[in-house]
Amino acid sequence: xxxxxxxxxxxxxxxxxxxxxxxxxxxxxxxxxxxxxxxxxxxxxxxxxxxxxxxxxxxxxxxxxxxxxxxxxxxxxxxxxxxxxxxxxxxxxxxxxxxxxxxxxxxxxxxxxxxxxxxxxxxxxxxxxxxxxxxxxxxxxxxxxxxxxxxxxxxxxxxxxxxxxxxxxxxxxxxxxxxxxxxxxxxxxxxxxxxxxxxxxxxxxxxxxxxxxxxxxxxxxxxxxxxxxxxxxxxxxxxxxxxxxxxxxxxxxxxxxxxxxxxxxxxxxxxxxxxxxxxxxxxxxxxxxxxxxxxxxxxxxxxxxxxxxxxxxxxxxxxxxxxxxxxxxxxxxxxxxxxxxxxxxxxxxxxxxxxxxxxxxxxxxxxxxxxxxxxxxxxxxxxxxxxxxxxxxxxxxxxxxxxxxxxxxxxxxxxxxxxxxxxxxxxxxxxxxxxxxxxxxxxxxxxxxxxxxx
Amino acid sequence: xxxxxxxxxxxxxxxxxxxxxxxxxxxxxxxxxxxxxxxxxxxxxxxxxxxxxxxxxxxxxxxxxxxxxxxxxxxxxxxxxxxxxxxxxxxxxxxxxxxxxxxxxxxxxxxxxxxxxxxxxxxxxxxxxxxxxxxxxxxxxxxxxxxxxxxxxxxxxxxxxxxxxxxxxxxxxxxxxxxxxxxxxxxxxxxxxxxx
Numbered sequence: 307x308x309x310x311x312x313x314x315x316x317x318x319x320x321x322x323x324x325x326x327x328x329x330x331x332x333x334x335x336x337x338x339x340x341x342x343x344x345x346x347x348x349x350x351x352x353x354x355x356x357x358x359x360x361x362x363x364x365x366x367x368x369x370x371x372x373x374x375x376x377x378x379x380x381x382x383x384x385x386x387x388x389x390x391x392x393x394x395x396x397x398x399x400x401x402x403x404x405x406x407x408x409x410x411x412x413x414x415x416x417x418x419x420x421x422x423x424x425x426x427x428x429x430x431x432x433x434x435x436x437x438x439x440x441x442x443x444x445x446x447x448x449x450x451x452x453x454x455x456x457x458x459x460x461x462x463x464x465x466x467x468x469x470x471x472x473x474x475x476x477x478x479x480x481x482x483x484x485x486x487x488x489x490x491x492x493x494x495x496x497x498x499x500x501x502x503x504x505x506x507x508x509x510x511x512x513x514x515x516x517x518x519x520x521x522x523x524x525x526x527x528x529x530x531x532x533x534x535x536x537x538x539x540x541x542x543x544x545x546x547x548x549x550x551x552x553x554x555x556x557x558x559x560x561x562x563x564x565x566x567x568x569x570x571x572x573x574x575x576x577x578x579x580x581x582x583x584x585x586x587x588x589x590x591x592x593x594x595x596x597x598x599x600x601x602x603x604x605x606x607x608x609x610x611x612x613x614x615x616x617x618x619x620x621x622x623x624x625x626x627x628x629x630x631x632x633x634x635x636x637x638x639x640x641x642x643x644x645x646x647x648x649x650x651x652x653x654x655x656x657x658x659x660x661x662x663x664x665x666x667x668x669x670x671x672x673x674x675x676x677x678x679x680x681x682x683x684x685x686x687x688x689x690x691x692x693x694x695x696x697x698x699x700x701x702x703x704x705x706x707x708x709x710x711x712x713x714x715x716x717x718x719x720x721x722x723x724x725x726x727x728x729x730x731x732x733x734x735x736x737x738x739x740x741x742x743x744x745x746x747x748x749x750x751x752x753x754x755x756x757x758x759x760x
Numbered sequence: 761x762x763x764x765x766x767x768x769x770x771x772x773x774x775x776x777x778x779x780x781x782x783x784x785x786x787x788x789x790x791x792x793x794x795x796x797x798x799x800x801x802x803x804x805x806x807x808x809x810x811x812x813x814x815x816x817x818x819x820x821x822x823x824x825x826x827x828x829x830x831x832x833x834x835x836x837x838x839x840x841x842x843x844x845x846x847x848x849x850x851x852x853x854x855x856x857x858x859x860x861x862x863x864x865x866x867x868x869x870x871x872x873x874x875x876x877x878x879x880x881x882x883x884x885x886x887x888x889x890x891x892x893x894x895x896x897x898x899x900x901x902x903x904x905x906x907x908x909x910x911x912x913x914x915x916x917x918x919x920x921x922x923x924x925x926x927x928x929x930x931x932x933x934x935x936x937x938x939x940x941x942x943x944x945x946x947x948x949x950x951x952x953x954x955x956x
Contacts, residue, residue, distance in 0.1 A: 540914035
């Protein structure tokens with residue numbers, strides 16, 4: 307019975323949506339109407355659970371009779387959350403984390419220093435990162451952070467071009483990486499080997515990356531092997547693989563592969579950035595100054611303490627991968643600036659009836675797809691419970707998407723429908739075919755809109 | 761086997777096990793409808809001239825019947841079905857009859873089973889949402905798990921000692937009667953979700 311209105315702002319890719327998602331039923335005015343802001347996994351999984359049919363893919367959700375997708379709509383600018391609340395019985399905020407945490411150190415603004423968010427956006431084809439033009443003319447790159455995003459960046463920097471050119475990496479990123487001089491990537495974290503935030507699949511991809519070898523400091527792994535017995539299986543296997551790459555003697559085949567490798571990567575532990583050191587002309591990064599830490603506490607609650615020692619590492623590329631961050635979308639929505647999430651209880655936004663949230667904006671920007679999926683189902687369930695209990699009043703008639711569409715039209719905003727999106731999708735796929743890639747992404751929103759409306 | 765002679769639309773249901781065979785003279789080919797113990801209703805009614813044998817008939821009788829064919833994924837008639845029971849997150853059990861060779865993820869998708877959020881990465885070992893829990897006896901008979909599956913399984917919600925990813929388990933005859941389930945949802949008195 308639910309009508310959902312799905313909107314997505316700016317970018318029209320399913321992977322990069324922010325916007326409103328609405329599901330609309332074709333039953334008359336009295337059905338509950340819900341608007342979902344955000345077209346990423348959280349938005350779609352929330353929608354799937356509200357619609358309640360068996361839907362396996364996001365495509366099926368978007369095409370569902372009770373769902374209408376409206377891309378290229380910026381909530382907070384083209385339409386306010388209050389206006390959405392007037393049109394719908396409930397609004398679910400699932401707009402993710404489009405900002406990033408900054409290191410907050412001197413030199414962060416030098417050329418050659420990038421956030422992982424922007425760097426990943428660059429090779430993934432986000433229009434706003436199209437002109438990043440990262441300088442890859444140095445030999446060493448330092449990545450701050452040791453999560454899956456950090457490993458993704460390392461993998462992109464060191465992958466053989468022959469592998470990259472068969473993916474949907476953007477052409478200009480491919481060209482730049484083909485010319486890259488980067489031969490060594492250090493992945494730096496404040497704490498120790500037992501605290502790495504990445505997961506084993508991503509680590510295994512690095513260990514098996516053709517043309518590369520691991521290079522790490524044996525001393526940083528002292529005492530780690532002894533802890534293995536007591537670890538839960540996921541952490542144990544991850545640590546075993548890390549030890550294998552870092553300190554164990556390789557087998558014959560691996561030894562030869564590592565010997566031939568021209569590129570190297572490694573974790574560095576117990577290091578925190580203090581300053582990005584400038585080049586002599588003071589324009590670009592030439593190195594990074596790191597504070598040396600030691601660990602205190604034990605078990606899960608280990609924390610890092612500065613020893614007073616300092617270490618300088620020469621490098622020309624610094625990428626900070628220390629976390630994405632949600633941003634406030636609209637003054638009408640409560641926002642916890644310290645945690646950078648929308649304050650909520652089980653998905654119900656605090657102090658605001660009729661507002662819900664799911665995904666990273668609810669929980670913080672961590673976890674794998676299954677985490678977000680379960681979280682979105684939780685929010686959907688909360689919403690349905692509230693309707694059932696009468697806490698969420700659905701007795702009044704709400705205009706739903708008609709009202710919002712009218713507002714947008716008055717403001718000269720032309721949303722992109724799902725079938726419009728599919729035209730963009732098939733054009734990108736078509737372009738990719740000629741190059742042996744799954745797709746060739748369009749990097750200009752104007753061009754996308756032209757194709758969408760053709 | 762119960763036959764009735766009559767006009768084209770007469771139906772017969774074959775309800776005894778073992779070989780009841782009907783030869784279609786129209787098509788000049790053999791339609792062997794080999795019965796399984798519990799016949800499944802399927803689609804498709806074919807009308808043809810059938811030469812029939814029964815254990816008790818003296819000779820051969822030719823009659824025109826409509827035969828109820830048995831549904832099979834790839835349209836062949838005599839493939840044996842493996843019975844697998846699926847229990848979803850709410851404890852609801854669905855029984856399916858499937859052919860060998862497909863994965864349990866294929867089964868969930870093809871049969872449109874009501875299991876929430878199953879198979880997000882479409883079988884590419886990039887998520888853990890097709891996580892299934894098996895009975896120990898069946899679990900121990902399966903092909904050993906490789907690193908790549910274990911890597912993703914390690915991240916699964918509600919992981920157990922007899923867990924596997926459905927996209928990596930292929931249906932085989934010996935799995936007949938097997939029950940698999942996804943982690944159950946438990947709600948406490950306050951209504952908040954937990955898992956067991």
